Amino acid sequence: MEISIWWVRRDIRIEDNLALFRALESGYAVLPLFIFDREILAGMAPTDLRVEFLVREVDKLSGILADQGFDFRVETGIPLEVFKILTVKYTVRHVFASVDYEPYSIKRDQVIEEFLRTKDCCFHRLTDHVVFTPDRVIKENGTPYQVFTPYKKNWLKVLEADNINYYPSEKHLARLLPLNRPWKKIETVEGFIRQDFEFPSNEPDLVTITNYHLHRDFPGVQGTSRLGIHLRFGTLSIRKLTRLALDYNTTFLSELIWREYYQMILFFYPSVVTRSFRPEYDQIQWLNKDDDIAAWCNGQTGYPLVDAGIGELLATGYMHNRVRMVTASFLTKHLLVDWRFGEAFFAAHLLDYELASNNGGWQWAAGSGCDAAPYFRVFNPVLQAKRFDPQNIYSKRWITGFVSPDTYIKPIIEHGYARDRVLKAFRKGLSANGIDSLP
Ligand SMILES: Cc1cc2nc3c(=O)[nH]c(=O)nc-3n(C[C@H](O)[C@H](O)[C@H](O)COP(=O)(O)OP(=O)(O)OC[C@H]3O[C@@H](n4cnc5c(N)ncnc54)[C@H](O)[C@@H]3O)c2cc1C
Structure with missing residues (x-):
């Protein structure tokens, strides 16, 4: 047949x-x-x-x-x-x-x-899994973008020209092969143990999307869509979600374009999987100290926002975006641990793990990526917590017994010291490659 x-x-x-x-x-x-x-x-x-x-x-x-x-x-x-x-x-x-x-x-x-x-x-x-193929959104000279803002501008231009297609596959199912045997439920996969767990719904919540720009940065409130896992496995059409974003919220649309941007980077620059997008960052002497790594992985750094982030990740397979940025910056910059370690840790635990976005996020935080945070931008985890979790709602939720920053465990490293140390280490690594006009 x-x-x-x-x-x-x-x-x-x-x-x-x-x-x-x-x-x-x-x-x-x-x-x-x-x-x-x-x-x-x-x-x-x-x-x-x-x-x-x-x-x-x-x-x-x-x-x-x-x-x-x-x-x-x-x-x-x-x-x-x-x-x-x-x-x-x-x-x-x-x-x-x-x-x-x-x-x-x-x-x-x-x-x-x-x-x-x-x-x-x-x-x-x-x-x-993306709206446009990577080669549809490129520069006039035919090369890929390396900076997000012009990429986004062109992506929106292409959208005006192409529109977002809809493929009504669900209307033509009669052409599927008939079932000629008794249907069998999938009980399990060999070697795996079934888990009792409530996954986020794949139904976009319009109230969340409408108010996305107001709440998305505050990890203590439910201000983001939680649709990552559905975009990862295609249990939600990216075209459908992008149409909603166009109608309801441009900030949300921008985040979907970030997703496309990182997919484009992976497509054109597959070497990012193992190497820094900016090769000079591979000359940085990471400390990779076991005790520091253990403290970070166990949520015991003494910085509530970082520790709560790890707590949320280990308990739910999710971490809020703001906190992903702070924890990633803390690991790579405060503790001078190679971004590849953090990337692998997130890959093992995130339900919405997506190689392109995870790699992009980690290289962004470390400064080694395409259009990344500059090497001298070192998030202050205390100020980040004051700004984005002012009532410690998030820390109280994800750190057992947390009362307030004043009574919390002592930080494993002082912020000012860590900042000076990383700037020195990064300057040394980067200037070894002839990048000596560093600020
Ligand atoms: C260090 C680090 C690691 C990350 N790892 C991943 C990962 O493995 N998988 C992943 O999907 N995202 C990753 N992100 C991006 C972002 O944190 C998550 O997409 C977002 O937190 C998922 O929550 P949400 O579904 O509620 O997203 P929302 O904020 O509701 O956004 C909607 C969707 O847009 C996309 N999106 C949002 N922000 C980004 C972004 N900055 N970059 C790329 N796509 C984005 C995601 O598909 C997301 O589901 C990472 C970010 C950082 C800083």
């Missing part, structure tokens, strides 16, 4: 789904497929909440399709092996999937593409 496959990856939804839409247009019956990829799962803890999220969302999607009489194949394994089996059972003419710019995905897709070619099957990778 000749079919097309819709390979669901980071686009776990039926509505406004480009890969599904194109698959349904292909002229063949479409088999939806999700693979719990053993290579990715191997690096995750058995209690990882992101696996729990995937199990629930894939199960939900499979149930919705089964209710309408359609098949959804769910496998656990190595993608190449899964495709080898499927291409024996079916004559697969096309595979449609949402593209991903992460190095592992690029390599995996190359292997799959080569294999499918030997089976006369076309592998189509479509851009669904």
Whole structure:
């Protein structure tokens, strides 16, 4: 039997789904497929909440399709092996999937593409997780932007020219392959333990978005959307959310453009995954002291905003953006710990972990990134707390027994000393590379 496959990856939804839409247009019956990829799962803890999220969302999607009489194949394994089996059972003419710019995905897709070619099957990778492909928003001379503001300006210009597409995939499901076997609930994934956890809803809250510019910087209030995990796994269409942002709040829209900006950086500069965007920052002599790292990871630095941030992260898999900036700055600048360590720690704990944004955020905080905070900007965690958590609501929520900054544990490092030390270390590292006109 000749079919097309819709390979669901980071686009776990039926509505406004480009890969599904194109698959349904292909002229063949479409088999939806999700693979719990053993290579990715191997690096995750058995209690990882992101696996729990995937199990629930894939199960939900499979149930919705089964209710309408359609098949959804769910496998656990190595993608190449899964495709080898499927291409024996079916004559697969096309595979449609949402593209991903992460190095592992690029390599995996190359292997799959080569294999499918030997089976006369076309592998189509479509851009669904961002509004515009990275090469759609570039400078007039054809090179990528390295500064956010002109990138954003051009992004908005492109938006006027292109509009935001809508792909009504949900209206053409009749072309999916019928379910010819009893439907089975996904109970678990081999090696993982089911978790009892309440994930944020994928329904954008219009009141939050309308008031976003007023409350988004205050971690003690619920002022941001909490939609990160849904954008990560495509349980919400970025096009739908961007349309809402255009209607309701331009500050919120700007944050979505930051997300696109970091995706663009990862696409054009994949070396940022392991190296500083500004190579001179790789000459900085990080201290990477075990005691400092342990204090930061355990929320024991003596700075309430930093410790509360880690408390929130470990308890919920989330950390408020303002606090992400302060904790990242504290680790890299106050403690002189390599940004790659903090990046990996966040990657292990954030539910909304996204390589492009996480790498961008950490390199921004360390100063090594594209359009980053300048090296001499060292957040004062005490002033940040006074300004953004003046009544200590956030600290009280995430630090057990916290009463006030005055009675809190002693800071592991004094701010003025840390500031002088990092400026010296950064100047030394950067001037070793001929950057000697530093302020
Ligand atoms: C050190 C550091 C690490 C970060 N790691 C991640 C990460 O792994 N994954 C991630 O999605 N974001 C990351 N961010 C960006 C930002 O902190 C989160 O996107 C945001 O806090 C998620 O909360 P929210 O969904 O309520 O976002 P909202 O404030 O409601 O924003 C809506 C959406 O816009 C996007 N967004 C918002 N701010 C940014 C930003 N500064 N950069 C890129 N995208 C943004 C996100 O997709 C977010 O869900 C990081 C920031 C820093 C400073």
